[in-house]
Amino acid sequence: MRKKKTGATGEQAPPKARKASLREVIGWRELVSFPEWGIRSVLAKIDTGAKTSAIHAEEITELPNGILRFRVVLDRKSGHSVEVQAPVVRTSNVKPSTGVKQERHVVEATVRIGKHRYKIDINLVARKDMMCRMLVGRRALSRRFVVDSAKVFVQSGKPGLKHKKKMLAVRRTSVKTRRRKRESA
Numbered sequence: 001m002r003k004k005k006t007g008a009t010g011e012q013a014p015p016k017a018r019k020a021s022l023r024e025v026i027g028w029r030e031l032v033s034f035p036e037w038g039i040r041s042v043l044a045k046i047d048t049g050a051k052t053s054a055i056h057a058e059e060i061t062e063l064p065n066g067i068l069r070f071r072v073v074l075d076r077k078s079g080h081s082v083e084v085q086a087p088v089v090r091t092s093n094v095k096p097s098t099g100v101k102q103e104r105h106v107v108e109a110t111v112r113i114g115k116h117r118y119k120i121d122i123n124l125v126a127r128k129d130m131m132c133r134m135l136v137g138r139r140a141l142s143r144r145f146v147v148d149s150a151k152v153f154v155q156s157g158k159p160g161l162k163h164k165k166k167m168l169a170v171r172r173t174s175v176k177t178r179r180r181k182r183e184s185a
Contacts, residue, residue, distance in 0.1 A: 026145040031156035033112045037084045042133045046147050050137035057124035068105055089121055114155030
């Protein structure tokens with residue numbers, strides 16, 4: 001029996017590499033929607049360093065029967081948000097980049113990234129100082145996507161003009177802030 005040759009060395013690719021090539025590419029930044037919550041687009045950072053996904057939520061209130069009511073903040077400047085009710089899946093101890101463990105509520109949500117629609121676990125956290133309202137973690141990406149860190153909006157398509165203007169304003173502000181910090185140091 002003759003072996004299939006691939007690559008310069010003539011060796012056959014390992015099974016995991018072949019499976020990965022069947023996955024779709026996703027950029028390091030995408031627009032994500034939550035159809036059940038009535039949210040059409042949230043700017044999300046695709047973060048392979050995070051195990052679980054996280055979204056910016058405020059005013060988290062525990063209701064009877066294991067239900068949470070919270071506000072998903074979509075725009076940090078205007079404060080535009082959507083009120084959501086979802087059942088608690090669990091509480092989780094998360095160790096963020098600060099290194100101090102936090103207990104967070106985790107809910108299940110149907111997410112849509114490009115043409116892909118599926119359920120993920122997402123923890124609720126304050127991300128008020130972060131540019132992206134959401135992090136998409138490894139569990140949500142697993143067996144679906146390969147991340148291309150040089151690309152953005154691969155699955156969701158380029159955002160509209162209004163979204164682009166907002167992103168440019170945010171970038172200009174962050175550049176000015178970094179300059180001021182350097183100058184004052």
